[in-house]
Amino acid sequence: MVESRVHVPIPSDPVERIRALRVLREVHRRGRKPSLEVTYRTVNGSTCGPYYVARWRRDPRHKRGRTLYLGKPENESVRFVERLVSLDREEVLELARHLMRNLRSVLRTLLAEVSDLPYKKARRVLARGLALAFDARPANSTRIRDVLEELPDRLESFLVRTLGGWPAHYSAHLNKIIRSRRKSIDGKHETPDVLLELERWRLQHG
Structure with missing residues (x-):
């Protein structure tokens, strides 16, 4: 699904694949590989785990670190990150750049x-x-899921329109539009006109 000169198998399960893609997106944003770390959880006095996370510490460019949950040791995303950690930095960055160039087609395939x-x-x-x-x-995926909940009959068409024509670097603008229009006058979630907003963005940015 994501092919480049670096051969790393992408998870086949949709949820696991999104976890792997999130890791690659963060690699692209930060310009460095994550570390793969083990964590445990305490629930009602009982310790559960081990669970794995991909973690980036804060650095001079990024004041905050980032932790992405991968789950149990047998999960495909854990094996994916294990493979990333074993590669050279430039190989991992190449894979991340390739994802960003093809993110629209990747998500449409997922759809x-x-x-x-x-x-x-x-x-x-x-x-x-x-x-x-x-x-x-x-945490923001809950807000987006709430938007989708308002459209059970038009869910697929909304996703097709959303993924239809934006470049990868348009994502931050589109996220801002979603967040600023979470509620309409009657208190229900409002669906942004993605194509209209994209056209406005193109006019503003040439």
Whole structure:
């Protein structure tokens, strides 16, 4: 699905794939590989785990670090990050740049693959995919999922329009539009006219 001169198998499960793509996007943003770390959770006095995370420490360019949850050791995204960590920095950056150049087609492929899933699972996967497209933190995917919830009959067409014509660097602008229009006059979530906003952005930026 993401091919370049660097051969790293991309997870086949949609949720796991989005986790892997998030890691690559953060690699592209920060210009360096993550570390793969083990964490544990305490629930009602019981320790659960191990769970794996991809982590970037803060640096002079980025005042905040970033941690992306990968889950249990057997998850495909864990094996994916293990492979990334073993590669040279330039090889990992090449893979991340290749993803960013082809992010639209990658997400459209993902959209086609979740069409047979039950609605709730498809909505969850698509929300995470859109959060990835909008360069949003994981917490923001809940807001995007709420927007999708308002459109159960037009969910697929909304996603097709959303992924239809924007370049990768348009994501921050589109995320701002989603966040600024979360509520309409009647208190319900408002769906942005993505194509109109894209055209406005193009006119402003030449």
